[in-house]
Amino acid sequence: MRRGLIGMAALALAASAGPGFAQVSDDVVKIGVATDMASLYADINGPGAVVATQMAIDEFGGSILGKKIELVTGDIQNKADVAATLGGRWYDSEKVDMILGAGGSASSIALERVAGEKKKIFLAPDPASSDITGKLCNAYTVHWVYDTTALANGTGAAVVKSGGKTWFFLTADYAFGYALERDVSEVVKKAGGTVLGSVRAPINTSDFSSFLLQAQGSKAQIIGLANAGGDTINSIKQAAEFGIVKGGQKLAGLLVFISDVHSLGLERAQGLRLTEAFYWDLNDKTRDFSKRFAAKFNGKMPTMVQAGFYSATRRYLEAIKATGTDDADKVMANMKSGKWDDPVFGPSYIRPDGRNMHAMYLFEVKSPSESKGPWDYYKLLATIPGEEAFRPLDKGDCPLVAKN
CATH class of the missing domain: 3.40.50.2300 (Response regulator)
Structure with a gap:
């Protein structure tokens, strides 16, 4: 009898702990x-x-x-x-x-x-x-x-659709930058655009001058920034110092975070189009x-x-x-x-x-006059369903996916 009671108690404890x-x-x-x-x-x-x-x-x-x-x-x-x-x-x-x-x-x-x-x-x-x-x-x-496919299908596609047909990439010199340049280039070419060239910058460099001068010299309508974080912030700031945007070329921040916009300020970042999976508001x-x-x-x-x-x-x-x-x-x-x-x-x-x-989302950074307060930085342009944003399952060469 005692053994039976102990066994029942053990089963009860196991059941209360979770499934099985x-x-x-x-x-x-x-x-x-x-x-x-x-x-x-x-x-x-x-x-x-x-x-x-x-x-x-x-x-x-x-x-x-x-x-x-x-x-x-x-x-x-x-x-x-x-x-x-x-x-x-x-x-x-x-x-x-x-x-x-x-x-x-x-x-x-x-x-x-x-x-x-x-x-x-x-x-x-x-x-x-x-x-x-x-x-x-x-x-x-x-x-x-x-991922880089979603960024390409969001920001890259939107920029081409709005008239940005010729591109030059300023690319972070490691796996992320290469993938982002590759995926955006595919979207640009598929939409009838042209990639004129690219230059690779070391990660976490403080001086983008030589790379920006090459991008400026390409005469491309769009300079695609295939970088992130501090590199994106510094390249945008230095592009302003070189008068690149005032000269008629446009920057496409291919991976921009709300922390980047906060660091740049709306005066510098206004008008940037960007793709995100989330926005606080x-x-x-x-x-x-x-x-x-x-x-x-x-x-x-x-x-x-x-x-x-x-x-x-x-x-x-x-x-x-x-x-x-x-x-x-x-x-x-x-x-x-x-x-x-x-x-x-x-x-x-x-x-x-x-x-x-x-879902992924295409946003545009607000102007200072449009912002109603701290961290009010984005206006929503489009919602992109996940099936449209990310690469089709059978196109990625993942060995876990069965081939038809």
Whole structure:
């Protein structure tokens, strides 16, 4: 009788812990944020990414299935070798269950490879390269927020449609820049435009003068800035000093974040068209999240990447709760099992290639006279359904996608 009562009590405890028998490795769910904490992308992700991730953890009360959720952070310095080393140590020695990040495309691709080899989950809100869900895809990586294809189909297509037929690219000299130039060039040519040339600038350079002079000398109508963060800000500022826009050429910021606009100011940034997955003032849900984020982060509104850290963490924890385990294969299967209404990105689902699908938005930066107050920077021009924004599933050469 006593053995029977003990057995019944054990079954009751297992049932209360979650679906089936709850199984959490090492009695803790450990999440790692690996991102750029202090360099040129730190305003895009950085400390704000940590805040956003912690917000999602706090919404679960800091625990799940009766086990503590632990957050660890690391600075990958936008270096592929640093990201790979950190990822390997976290997954192996420190028993991190899921990593979010990891800065620029090159460092994220390095960590993606580690996740695939270790069969551990990697959710990537930071990077842009569409190769992450293309030829480099694996079963344990989800590209969460945006990619170079979506930027091309948004900003690139809109600029060509408005008359920008000849292009010259100022491109960041690493994986992200190459992918963005490639994807935008395809859209430009498909729309009947011409690419006159390109120049590659080192990441985090302080002097864009020689590169801008080459772009100016091309006489292209559009100078496409295939860079991001501090590089975008500096190239726009220095282009103004050279009188490039006053001379009749136009800049196309192919990856511009609200933090960039804030740094530039509306006087410099007004009229820029840009593609984002998120804007704080888009609807009631985005406003609610953003105001809570700002209260914890010095009054700053979140970038789409920081919103992605929050969204990805929530979805991951929801999958653990639903499956009753932190087993990577079971959690990933649940995450990919159907659609959900995301609090910041709206209706979403994850494709077999690891592309998180949701709407993208084409915005134009307001003029100073149009802005009604702090962070009131964008006006919405178009909503682009995910199926139109992102590359078709069968066009990316992802080995996980069956060929017809």
